[in-house]
């Protein structure tokens with residue numbers, strides 16, 4: 001699967017710290033956030049249901 005930050009689009013595959021979790025709204029989409037976006041609490045968007053949130 002692709003490891004792309006849902007907020008900034010960076011490839012997190014080589015990064016040591018990132019978070020990956022299921023969309024809290026639909027439970028289907030996978031949200032990935034790089035360390036920077038997590039720290040800055042940038043918004044993300046679910047590909048499946050278009051849910052937006054931190």
Ligand SMILES: [Zn+2]
Pocket residue numbers: 005006007008009010033034035036037038
């Ligand atoms: Zn990011």
Ligand SMILES: [Zn+2]
Pocket residue numbers: 023024025026027028029046047048049050051
């Ligand atoms: Zn969703």
